[in-house]
Amino acid sequence: TRGVGPTSSASSASYSASAAPSLSARHRLHRRGGTTCAAASRSYTVAAFTDVEVEDKPPGTPLAPFADVDGMHAVTLFGVSHMTNNYEAAEHILRTKPASVVVETAMCPEHAVARGTALNFSDVFAAMAIFQPQGGPPGGGGNPNANPNQGLEFITRVAHQLRLEQQPLEKSPFWLHMKTQLPAEPLVYAAAFAVDARLVYGDRPKEITYRRLLACPTLAEMDTTFGNQSARNYRLLLDEGNPQAAIPPTPAGDAFETIIIDERDAILAHTIREEAMRKDVATEPAAPVVRRGVVAVMGADHCPGVERHWRAMASSGGSGGGG
Secondary structure, three states: OOOOOOOOOOOHHHHOOOOOOOOOOEEEEOOOOOOEEEEOOEEEEOOOOOOEEEEOOOOOEEEOOOOOOOOOOOEEEEEEOOOOOOOHHHHHHHHHOOOEEEEOOOOOOOOOOOOOOEEOHHHHHHHHHHHOOOOOOOOOOOOOOOOOOHHHHHHHHHHHHHHOOOOOHHHOHHHHHHOOOOOHHHHHHHHHHHOOOEEEEOOOOHHHHHHHHHHOOOHHHHHHHHHHHHHHHHHHOOOOOOHHHHOOOOOOOOHHHHHHHHHHHHHHHHHHHHHHOOOOOOOOOOOOOOOOOEEEEEEHHHHHHHHHHHHHHHHOOOOOOOO
């Protein structure tokens, strides 16, 4: 998860993943002479325990609301790996139907133009209908203004199919299949579109980060940063039994960590704060405003820093930390 990651999603061929999904559920296990107990459509052979309750923690990390700010959305933070199919964040979105989903990685280049850029299903789906190529073979004829972003179109089509499924969406056959096929972030995009959440780009444009990484450090700092990052990358390739793996890693704090991780932690926290403070508008004048919450999804390396900035903002009533 280290680094700035991709700025856009590819087509369905790029969204395949081989990692087996994890399980977040509550299971009540009883010993019955080694019998098999079924839970959450999976089977477990229990041979050694009696009346043992295995309870996973609730998915995500709740971020405490600001004491001096009324009417904030509740915020739940998820850390994911960019290229694995962890589906807990997406299923939480399907289950809770938040008002906004803030993501570190943009869904497409247009999404990454500026921090705070928001996409929603209805606008994207309408644009697809307007600019869809009309007849003719692929690559020839049709509408010359057709949307070339296959990744955006693919995710929108997945969300459209998911919206046609019976509730609860997270239990639908279509979702049970898709969550084993896609990485975590495309699942989050599709889930956000399926529940009509705002999909908000929470980071600054990647080009700004790259320019800062090239322009801000001195040559000596750049050399140190390159060496440290090379060592970090090398450590990721080592087996646990390798003697080199036992050597303590280089302490964080070099230019790479500052620009690629620390600065962006503050930016992500700031965007989450803005979404949490958004004022909802009732669909009808007499209808009550329903506060549905905010879900934030980012690379796991950013979560500790975002939580630290959030605590600083909470202690200052929302004025510090993430600004």
